[in-house]
Amino acid sequence: MSNQVRTIGASVLGAAIMTAMAASIGGVSAATATTSRTIAMQPAAPTVETGHDRFIVKYKDGAAAPRGQLAALSAMTSAVSRAGVRGANGATMGIKHLRRMSGGADVIKLSRVLDPAEANVLLAQLRADPAVKFAQPDHRLQALDFTPNDTSYNLQWHYFDNVGGIRAPKAWDSSRGAGVKVAVLDTGYVDHSDLNANIVPGYDFIDDLATAGDGDGRDADAHDPGDFNPPSRPTSSWHGTHVAGTIAAVTNNGLGLAGVAFDARVQPIRVLGTGGGWESDIADAITWASGGSVDGVPVNDDPAEVLNLSLGGLGACSQVEQLAIDGAVSRGATVVVAAGNSNADTVNYSPANCAGVIAVGATGKTGARASYSNFGPTVTVSAPGGENNGIAPDFGVIWSLGNKGATTPIAGADGEGLVGMVGTSMASPHVAAVVALMQAAAVGGGQPALAPAQVRYVLRKTARPFAVAPPSNKLMGAGIVDASAAVAASSQPVPVDLTTLLANRVAVGNQLGGVGEGLLYEITVPAGVQTLNLRTFGGVGDVSLYVSRDIVPTTAAFERKSAKFGNAETVVFTYPQAGTYYVRVLGEQAFSGVSVLGVYQ
Numbered sequence: 250m251s252n253q254v255r256t257i258g259a260s261v262l263g264a265a266i267m268t269a270m271a272a273s274i275g276g277v278s279a280a281t282a283t284t285s286r287t288i289a290m291q292p293a294a295p296t297v298e299t300g301h302d303r304f305i306v307k308y309k310d311g312a313a314a315p316r317g318q319l320a321a322l323s324a325m326t327s328a329v330s331r332a333g334v335r336g337a338n339g340a341t342m343g344i345k346h347l348r349r350m351s352g353g354a355d356v357i358k359l360s361r362v363l364d365p366a367e368a369n370v371l372l373a374q375l376r377a378d379p380a381v382k383f384a385q386p387d388h389r390l391q392a393l394d395f396t397p398n399d400t401s402y403n404l405q406w407h408y409f410d411n412v413g414g415i416r417a418p419k420a421w422d423s424s425r426g427a428g429v430k431v432a433v434l435d436t437g438y439v440d441h442s443d444l445n446a447n448i449v450p451g452y453d454f455i456d457d458l459a460t461a462g463d464g465d466g467r468d469a470d471a472h473d474p475g476d477f478n479p480p481s482r483p484t485s486s487w488h489g490t491h492v493a494g495t496i497a498a499v500t501n502n503g504l505g506l507a508g509v510a511f512d513a514r515v516q517p518i519r520v521l522g523t524g525g526g527w528e529s530d531i532a533d534a535i536t537w538a539s540g541g542s543v544d545g546v547p548v549n550d551d552p553a554e555v556l557n558l559s560l561g562g563l564g565a566c567s568q569v570e571q572l573a574i575d576g577a578v579s580r581g582a583t584v585v586v587a588a589g590n591s592n593a594d595t596v597n598y599s600p601a602n603c604a605g606v607i608a609v610g611a612t613g614k615t616g617a618r619a620s621y622s623n624f625g626p627t628v629t630v631s632a633p634g635g636e637n638n639g640i641a642p643d644f645g646v647i648w649s650l651g652n653k654g655a656t657t658p659i660a661g662a663d664g665e666g667l668v669g670m671v672g673t674s675m676a677s678p679h680v681a682a683v684v685a686l687m688q689a690a691a692v693g694g695g696q697p698a699l700a701p702a703q704v705r706y707v708l709r710k711t712a713r714p715f716a717v718a719p720p721s722n723k724l725m726g727a728g729i730v731d732a733s734a735a736v737a738a739s740s741q742p743v744p745v746d747l748t749t750l751l752a753n754r755v756a757v758g759n760q761l762g763g764v765g766e767g768l769l770y771e772i773t774v775p776a777g778v779q780t781l782n783l784r785t786f787g788g789v790g791d792v793s794l795y796v797s798r799d800i801v802p803t804t805a806a807f808e809r810k811s812a813k814f815g816n817a818e819t820v821v822f823t824y825p826q827a828g829t830y831y832v833r834v835l836g837e838q839a840f841s842g843v844s845v846l847g848v849y850q
Contacts, residue, residue, distance in 0.1 A: 300367075301363055303356060303359075304375070304387060305357075305385050321346055322344055322357070324375075337361050372384050395418055395421035397507040420732035426510030426682065426689050428512075428689055429554050432538035432539075435493075436473045436489035438471060438489050439487055439490050444497070447499055454537070459524075463522075474522075485652075485654065489517060492649070492678045494506060495649045496682040497510055498511060506648055509682030510683070513689070518537070533546070539580045541580065555684045556584045559587045559674035561586065563591075563597060564597070566599045567599065570599055570600045578605045588628050590611075590673055592620065592622070594624060602627050608629050609630060610623065610630075611635070614638065615717060616715055617716060619634050622676075624724055629726045648668070687699060687708075699739060705747075706747045711734035721754070747769065751845065752772075755846075758843075760841075760844065761840060764838055764839055769834075770833075773828070781825040785843055789841055790843070791815055791837040792834050794820055794833070795835065798830050800831065804833075809822070
């Protein structure tokens with residue numbers, strides 16, 4: 250039976266291209282360690298106001314106070330005169346009433362900015378009036394993008410860089426992942442003071458003793474004993490700890506690094522050991538993490554909402570993988586999978602090619618596709634995976650947590666390290682953590698938790714364009730994940746009638762449905778397009794095509810329709826208006842293997 254079970258190695262998806270950047274902040278490179286010790290990111294200082302030209306004045310209720318715009322202007326004019334402040338070049342100060350506020354206060358603007366001393370004199374004159382309840386400057390406030398005080402946060406360009414990062418700081422103003430659990434199916438974890446507080450009990454699913462490396466089989470201890478395997482892997486990767494740190498390293502604690510969803514919790518599930526991991530163990534772990542039942546394993550009473558799998562192997566999605574993933578999705582868990590590091594089409598790598606997963610490609614600091622990243626139409630979205638550019642201080646790699654032990658972990662503070670790696674293994678946890686932020690934002694905004702299909706929809710809808718577009722033969726999903734936009738969208742109602750995004754000239758294949766079942770697609774058409782061709786083709790069965798611009802078509806309300814027998818349906822617009830075109834594919838008979846394509850030029 251063993252010849253029917255393939256091994257899946259973490260080395261395929263990240264650890265194999267781990268950079269040797271660690272030292273006392275994480276391992277090997279002395280040059281890196283020196284740079285990293287001397288640079289620390291401090292919290293961003295708020296903008297200091299240098300003066301004021303807008304003031305808010307509120308009179309006491311029932312007082313013999315000025316009423317209305319003219320009276321408020323008169324009172325301010327009198328106070329300006331008593332304060333002795335003048336306009337520009339000594340001219341009379343211009344005074345304008347802007348509006349009456351909801352609480353009854355008046356907003357008044359002067360013709361020039363008063364310095365702090367002048368403003369204080371004017372405010373003293375206003376406050377001297379016994380009818381005045383309060384007088385204050387109308388302060389200008391700024392968005393306070395949360396900036397952690399973790400000492401090496403400056404290395405984590407993949408969070409804050411506007412070109413290559415995920416724009417996490419703006420998302421943190423709204424969500425930090427509180428109440429969400431992310432299962433990390435990986436090598437387990439090592440104790441680390443920058444992670445331990447966010448770890449909840451997990452499980453070790455490695456049944457094979459030769460793979461386990463810890464002397465026992467399945468048990469409740471998900472610690473990572475090391476995955477070294479000479480000669481292919483002479484040192485241990487601490488891969489699971491690196492992934493977990495990206496998701497939920499303890500943040501704003503003046504130590505180490507930050508996590509993307511640092512108020513979320515990580516459930517470590519050990520499935521990878523010496524030589525990788527067995528598909529049978531991984532499938533059981535997917536089931537258990539999402540709340541399903543596994544023989545011989547205690548029930549997971551508090552299952553995860555998000556599963557991260559930074560692992561994979563060459564081959565088609567197997568029945569056992571798909572069955573486990575289908576079960577997880579049916580229980581409401583979002584399954585996020587690394588696309589692979591072979592510079593090849595993800596369609597040939599599982600479990601990234603399984604139905605229902607969110608497959609994540611990798612980009613570098615420049616916002617371009619990472620040279621190693623797998624690609625293709627099965628990639629859902631991309632995220633920073635790094636590309637070692639050798640330039641200090643961050644070297645263009647993904648920084649997270651690790652251990653200094655070469656083969657087995659070094660216990661305590663002496664073993665704790667920060668490590669730089671590159672790979673789609675590093676990209677995937679960025680997305681898994683953003684999903685945690687999204688779920689917390691949805692629930693915090695009074696919405697129900699997002700279903701996996703809604704998560705996919707929001708991630709694709711809010712992804713921002715690549716700074717450097719990938720080649721047309723190496724598609725990388727909808728764009729780079731944008732944490733801020735995804736969180737904002739998740740705090741509002743997300744449609745249940747979800748669409749699949751169509752990219753120009755890229756067919757979405759293998760579509761299937763039953764009689765009367767409708768699938769919905771959308772394509773955004775820019776201005777200046779001469780023709781738009783929307784069509785279905787291939788497969789078996791019989792479908793009809795309904796299309797409308799900016800509204801979702803139904804069988805009763807649509808702009809164009811194609812309803813020939815079979816699956817070869819076409820709708821053409823000449824000089825179409827710019828906008829979003831919605832395409833509904835309706836099963837007149839059960840259909841499968843159908844492709845949907847939109848082409849504009």
